[in-house]
Amino acid sequence: MRILILGRDGQLGRELAALDWGCARVESAGRERADLATPAAAALVLALRPDVVINAAAWTDVEGAEEAREAAFRINAEAPGELARACAQVGAWFVHYSSDYVFDGRKSGAYVEGDVPQPLNVYGESKLAGEAAVMQAGGTHLVLRTSWVYSAGGDNFLSRVIARARGPGTAALPVVNDQVGAPTWTRTLAEATRLALRRCVHVADGGQFSGLYHLTPAGRCNWFDYAKAAFELLGIERELAPVSAGAFAARARRPANSELDASRFATVFGWTRPGWQDELRRCLGVPV
Numbered sequence: 001m002r003i004l005i006l007g008r009d010g011q012l013g014r015e016l017a018a019l020d021w022g023c024a025r026v027e028s029a030g031r032e033r034a035d036l037a038t039p040a041a042a043a044l045v046l047a048l049r050p051d052v053v054i055n056a057a058a059w060t061d062v063e064g065a066e067e068a069r070e071a072a073f074r075i076n077a078e079a080p081g082e083l084a085r086a087c088a089q090v091g092a093w094f095v096h097y098s099s100d101y102v103f104d105g106r107k108s109g110a111y112v113e114g115d116v117p118q119p120l121n122v123y124g125e126s127k128l129a130g131e132a133a134v135m136q137a138g139g140t141h142l143v144l145r146t147s148w149v150y151s152a153g154g155d156n157f158l159s160r161v162i163a164r165a166r167g168p169g170t171a172a173l174p175v176v177n178d179q180v181g182a183p184t185w186t187r188t189l190a191e192a193t194r195l196a197l198r199r200c201v202h203v204a205d206g207g208q209f210s211g212l213y214h215l216t217p218a219g220r221c222n223w224f225d226y227a228k229a230a231f232e233l234l235g236i237e238r239e240l241a242p243v244s245a246g247a248f249a250a251r252a253r254r255p256a257n258s259e260l261d262a263s264r265f266a267t268v269f270g271w272t273r274p275g276w277q278d279e280l281r282r283c284l285g286v287p288v
């Protein structure tokens, strides 16, 4: 099996490229070789003709997307559509990641795949358009919606709040406590992607698994609980102050509820859904 990973230099791309894929031949490309702003990425798929393309590249600047709608749609919607069509042409599986931000957060429980998306911001709109473009391309695909992605060494909420706690000052750090979701470690995503692909590619009728899935660990928390859990695991004593999201001047509106129900993915692919706290502990390298 030949796998092409796009977005090699992002949080998830790095994790996917570092994963042990067994006897598969893995090639990864960053922006310099596969720029999603141009047709280069789809052309690379047509030239290499891999069995699987995993797209970890995306416009992830949620605030910036509000001012750069066209660019965000190019990277998150048009380019994934081109990639998915190139995959369909060469008979490759296409794996694409989407976001909890396709929802408006008004549901009281966890979102399932059948719930109607209603993005609150441009980033969410562009990710939703990307899902549709991939699903309409006519090839086999996995569109995996996830939330609150973090990785060791990546730029994310976790790394930023830890850096602030270890930085100068002693004042309590304000952290939002009225948005809930599930922090998702890139390792969890990469390992679950590998599990799903093994079933899709190695089973004769694997095409039946093509579709949209939610993929997050079990449990839910708000950003304040999440930071508190990390500080406890790392022995960081800096105080945290719970605040409403409204206290921060953000251009992009964000959903109050980002919880995704990943039971469909777990059932179809035989995935044991880990708890977010266990995965956080594993990422931070704290023994049980």
Ligand SMILES: NC(=O)c1ccc[n+]([C@@H]2O[C@H](COP(=O)([O-])OP(=O)(O)OC[C@H]3O[C@@H](n4cnc5c(N)ncnc54)[C@H](OP(=O)(O)O)[C@@H]3O)[C@@H](O)[C@H]2O)c1
Pocket: 007, 008, 009, 010, 011, 012, 013, 030, 031, 034, 035, 036, 037, 055, 056, 057, 058, 059, 060, 075, 097, 098, 099, 100, 127, 146, 147, 148, 149, 150, 154
């Ligand atoms: N981060 C989250 O909290 C979150 C939540 C839900 C869903 N997701 C989704 O999960 C996936 C992975 O996210 P992530 O956190 O790993 O993102 P990330 O760390 O921001 O990485 C995104 C990667 O995309 C690349 N990229 C951006 N524009 C590009 C272009 N024009 N051509 C080629 N590459 C380009 C970036 O390249 P450079 O390194 O060159 O800038 C970067 O390496 C994305 O689909 C994202 O939408 C993320």
